[in-house]
Amino acid sequence: MTLIELVEENIIKIPLESNDKPDVLRELVQILKDAGEIEDFDATLKAVQQREDKQSTALEDGIVVPHGKTDAVTDLRLAIGIAPQGIDFDSMDGKPSTLFFLLVAPPDMSGPHVAALAEIAKLAQSKALCKALTRADNAREVVELLTGD
Amino acid sequence: MSNLIRKIMVYIDGTEHSVTAAQYAICLASSTGAELVALYVINTKAVEDLLKARIFLQDEQVEYEHDMEADARRYLNYVNELALKKGVSVIKKSSKGSVNREIVNAVKEDEIDLLVIGELSRIRSRRDEFYDETERAMRTVPCSVLIVKDEEKVWDIYESLV
Numbered sequence: 001m002t003l004i005e006l007v008e009e010n011i012i013k014i015p016l017e018s019n020d021k022p023d024v025l026r027e028l029v030q031i032l033k034d035a036g037e038i039e040d041f042d043a044t045l046k047a048v049q050q051r052e053d054k055q056s057t058a059l060e061d062g063i064v065v066p067h068g069k070t071d072a073v074t075d076l077r078l079a080i081g082i083a084p085q086g087i088d089f090d091s092m093d094g095k096p097s098t099l100f101f102l103l104v105a106p107p108d109m110s111g112p113h114v115a116a117l118a119e120i121a122k123l124a125q126s127k128a129l130c131k132a133l134t135r136a137d138n139a140r141e142v143v144e145l146l147t148g149d
Numbered sequence: 150m151s152n153l154i155r156k157i158m159v160y161i162d163g164t165e166h167s168v169t170a171a172q173y174a175i176c177l178a179s180s181t182g183a184e185l186v187a188l189y190v191i192n193t194k195a196v197e198d199l200l201k202a203r204i205f206l207q208d209e210q211v212e213y214e215h216d217m218e219a220d221a222r223r224y225l226n227y228v229n230e231l232a233l234k235k236g237v238s239v240i241k242k243s244s245k246g247s248v249n250r251e252i253v254n255a256v257k258e259d260e261i262d263l264l265v266i267g268e269l270s271r272i273r274s275r276r277d278e279f280y281d282e283t284e285r286a287m288r289t290v291p292c293s294v295l296i297v298k299d300e301e302k303v304w305d306i307y308e309s310l311v
Contacts, residue, residue, distance in 0.1 A: 002270040002281050055206055065204050069216075092203065108223065110216035111163040111192060115248075115282065118195035121202040 003119040006078040007146050010035040012139035016083040016100065021056075024087055025049060025066060028102040031079040043072035044104055058091035062098035062134065063124045067117060069107045076105045076116055080142060084134055098134045158186045158261040160252055160283060161224045166267025170297040171228045172307040174265040177295075178237050179310055183262070186240045187228045188255050189221040192282075194247035218243075235310050248282035249289060256290045264294045 013031050018024040029045045032038045047068030051057065058064040079102040086096025101120045105113035124130065129145065136142045159174035161167045171187060178185040196213055199205040205213070225241040232239040242259075244251045256264055269284050287294045297303060 005270050051209075054208075057204065059203060067204070107216065108220060109163055110213055110220050111189075114192055114195045114199065114213055114217065115162075117204055118192075118198050121199055121204055124202065 009139040012080045014082045016081040040072035056090035058089035060093040064097045064100045067103045154183045159265040161189045170267040173297040189243045190248045190251040191217040191245045193245045249285040252286035
């Protein structure tokens with residue numbers, strides 16, 4: 001399974017409404033809940049928060065990759081949130097974060113989990129694409145940008 | 150047919166598609182008498198990339214590599230059980246590194262005649278950022294490649310195998 005297979009309009013939210021880190025994590029997990037991708041909201045949030053407590057997953061140039069392993073999901077689950085206004089997420093470069101890729105997976109799918117995270121890492125290297133994603137007006141546009149249509 | 154396919158390798162990556170590929174490969178090995186090798190690649194290259202990108206912490210790198218080693222054992226044992234039920238023996242093989250490179254190396258080393266893989270991504274992106282390591286291996290291996298589709302049909306074929 002490649003990351004692109006997980007990208008659908010119903011797992012994308014623009015703009016994110018939260019203003020701080022804990023709320024953003026909740027909002028991203030809520031996207032999965034609303035899309036019917038998870039049943040156990042609390043367990044999923046806990047998995048992501050536990051990783052985030054060790055060190056922020058905010059990289060440079062506004063990109064954040066919250067991730068975690070949990071039995072609350074049976075397959076890889078992706079949520080994308082875009083905050084054009086920028087949110088303080090303790091990023092490496094100190095800049096506000098704008099592009100959020102939440103990825104959760106069951107513990108026994110470490111291979112596909114790692115592969116999907118690696119794809120996000122590669123995507124994060126494309127500054128032009130990330131800038132275009134941050135400027136997207138709606139979920140449809142994000143899907144089109146990622147599929148290259 | 151038995152001379153045409155003497156050695157089959159099925160690539161297992163922990164997805165449902167790869168388990169379906171294994172079921173098909175077992176049926177194929179049973180009907181041709183070919184030797185069957187099941188390969189799982191522990192993708193340490195991706196983990197290293199994630200550490201460099203600072204998405205992973207050092208302890209996560211160790212944790213995920215251990216997880217993948219456990220997954221490799223679990224999935225290869227599962228394929229072995231599936232094969233034994235049908236009277237087919239499997240050579241279990243795991244390696245570490247880049248998925249594409251490890252598959253190609255294993256095919257060459259073991260002189261594989263046919264590589265069996267699960268269904269590839271149904272959605273294609275024209276972006277270079279999205280690439281499928283298995284698809285890359287499919288294009289690079291020196292042997293023929295069989296892509297297994299239709300999970301339900303393959304299950305029926307596997308179940309009907311005496």
